[in-house]
Amino acid sequence: MREFLTLLSPQAALERWLNALSDSEPDGEDIPSIEALGRVTIAGIRAPEPMPSFPRSTVDGYAVRAADTFGASDSLPAYLRLVGEVGMGKAPDFILQPGQAALIYTGGMLPEGADAVVMLEHTQVTLPGEIEVLRAVAVGENVLKVGEDVQVGDEVIPAGVRLRPAEIGGLMGLGITKLRVAKRPRVGIISSGDEVIPPDQPLGMAQVRDINSYSIGALVDMLGGIPQRYGIVPDREEALREVLTRALSESQMVIISAGSSISTRDLTARVMDEMGPPGVLVHGINIRPGKPTILAVCNGKPVLGLSGNPVSALVVASLFLPAVLDKLSGVKLQRPRARVQARLTINLPSQAGREDYVPVRLMETQEGYLAEPIFYKSNLIFSLVRADGVLRIPADATGLGLGATAEVWLL
Numbered sequence: 001m002r003e004f005l006t007l008l009s010p011q012a013a014l015e016r017w018l019n020a021l022s023d024s025e026p027d028g029e030d031i032p033s034i035e036a037l038g039r040v041t042i043a044g045i046r047a048p049e050p051m052p053s054f055p056r057s058t059v060d061g062y063a064v065r066a067a068d069t070f071g072a073s074d075s076l077p078a079y080l081r082l083v084g085e086v087g088m089g090k091a092p093d094f095i096l097q098p099g100q101a102a103l104i105y106t107g108g109m110l111p112e113g114a115d116a117v118v119m120l121e122h123t124q125v126t127l128p129g130e131i132e133v134l135r136a137v138a139v140g141e142n143v144l145k146v147g148e149d150v151q152v153g154d155e156v157i158p159a160g161v162r163l164r165p166a167e168i169g170g171l172m173g174l175g176i177t178k179l180r181v182a183k184r185p186r187v188g189i190i191s192s193g194d195e196v197i198p199p200d201q202p203l204g205m206a207q208v209r210d211i212n213s214y215s216i217g218a219l220v221d222m223l224g225g226i227p228q229r230y231g232i233v234p235d236r237e238e239a240l241r242e243v244l245t246r247a248l249s250e251s252q253m254v255i256i257s258a259g260s261s262i263s264t265r266d267l268t269a270r271v272m273d274e275m276g277p278p279g280v281l282v283h284g285i286n287i288r289p290g291k292p293t294i295l296a297v298c299n300g301k302p303v304l305g306l307s308g309n310p311v312s313a314l315v316v317a318s319l320f321l322p323a324v325l326d327k328l329s330g331v332k333l334q335r336p337r338a339r340v341q342a343r344l345t346i347n348l349p350s351q352a353g354r355e356d357y358v359p360v361r362l363m364e365t366q367e368g369y370l371a372e373p374i375f376y377k378s379n380l381i382f383s384l385v386r387a388d389g390v391l392r393i394p395a396d397a398t399g400l401g402l403g404a405t406a407e408v409w410l411l
């Protein structure tokens with residue numbers, strides 16, 4: 001069994017793990033755009049048409065020729081002849097001539113001949129069929145040009161982008177109602193431990209219900225993977241070997257909870273190592289919670305061994321899973337993760353050389369966020385339920401003082 005005396009930093013450990021995975025492209029599938037939130041594009045998407053597709057007013061007012069309004073002011077209005085009204089959703093059936101104006105609404109199509117719109121509040125009607133323009137407008141003012149957002153043929157979403165609500169809206173706006181995306185990676189999840197029982201069973205003495213299969217499964221789901229639960233494996237090497245073999249053959253990645261520390265019954269690392277090459281790459285990370293974490297690659301597939309303690313398991317999974325699931329999904333555009341800066345409400349000691357993640361509650365003040373640490377033990381899942389995020393104490397600090405600013409990763 002490998003000792004974890006020389007511990008890697010979380011960043012170095014993640015890098016080693018990611019580097020051991022191949023860059024193979026994920027399989028694709030065609031899906032309706034309406035279901036594409038969180039999915040990853042497999043090829044660049046080009047605009048089949050310009051957006052906007054017609055010159056559009058951005059205000060309620062009068063379509064004009066800008067030159068007709070030059071020099072107009074409250075004391076010296078420009079007088080224009082009102083020749084019509086642009087109906088919404090209809091192309092105007094007239095051409096605007098010099099000296100003319102047409103009533104138009106926000107989103108209405110600019111008539112040919114017009115090149116600007118005067119806002120309603122900068123005009124007045126004194127005689128029927130005539131308006132006074134009290135403010136000059138420049139060419140293009142209050143108008144969206146054809147193709148101002150995207151031009152025909154523009155690559156609007158590159159390959160390898162995880163789709164957010166804005167992308168879904170953009171696709172629909174262009175009439176792209178289906179697209180090809182990467183298949184969601186299937187992630188096998190195995191819990192182990194003789195004391196662990198399924199949540200729907202009554203608790204016996206010294207037993208605990210399985211938390212990790214579900215918290216980690218929910219996280220996988222949130223990160224765009226398909227969690228595939230393999231139940232609870234007893235603390236027997238043969239049983240773990242059998243389930244891990246099956247999970248590896250059916251999934252793109254496997255996560256095993258518990259059995260990560262160094263006691264004699266902790267056989268996870270041994271079984272993972274057998275299933276290389278290369279097997280276990282990292283056993284032990286300079287992090288709290290989660291020191292006994294195992295990172296392995298078995299037959300080209302990433303395998304993550306998490307501590308059985310539910311807080312450690314979820315904190316570590318939150319740190320490591322996004323990058324791996326992104327890689328398995330072919331993500332090329334990595335977006336920054338949700339985090340805020342916050343000031344500590346108390347002194348927080350920590351051990352130099354180790355990166356700590358402390359659950360905190362955030363309070364918004366006029367001077368920014370305050371972070372109030374939640375005193376936790378890594379077995380007590382409700383310490384995370386009470387938290388808004390985890391505050392990172394860098395490895396080079398021996399704790400952080402009251403009032404010190406730190407990064408809080410939102411959960």
Ligand SMILES: Nc1nc2c(c(=O)[nH]1)N[C@H]1C(S)=C(S)[C@@H](COP(=O)(O)OP(=O)(O)OC[C@H]3O[C@@H](n4cnc5c(N)ncnc54)[C@H](O)[C@@H]3O)O[C@H]1N2
Nearest residue numbers: 191193209210211212213258259260261306307308309312
């Ligand atoms: N002598 C040492 N003992 C321990 C060390 C150490 O360095 N030296 N490290 C401690 C730390 S830190 C952690 S973390 C744990 C890791 O333990 P394991 O990963 O081997 O996990 P278990 O011992 O099986 O379980 C820990 C704890 O979590 C409960 N558990 C397990 N699975 C689940 C589940 N699916 N849902 C809910 N709860 C679960 C289990 O019953 C234990 O209470 O080792 C320390 N020990």
Ligand code: MOO
Nearest residue numbers: 289290291312378
């Ligand atoms: O590292 Mo353990 O993860 O403290 O519970």
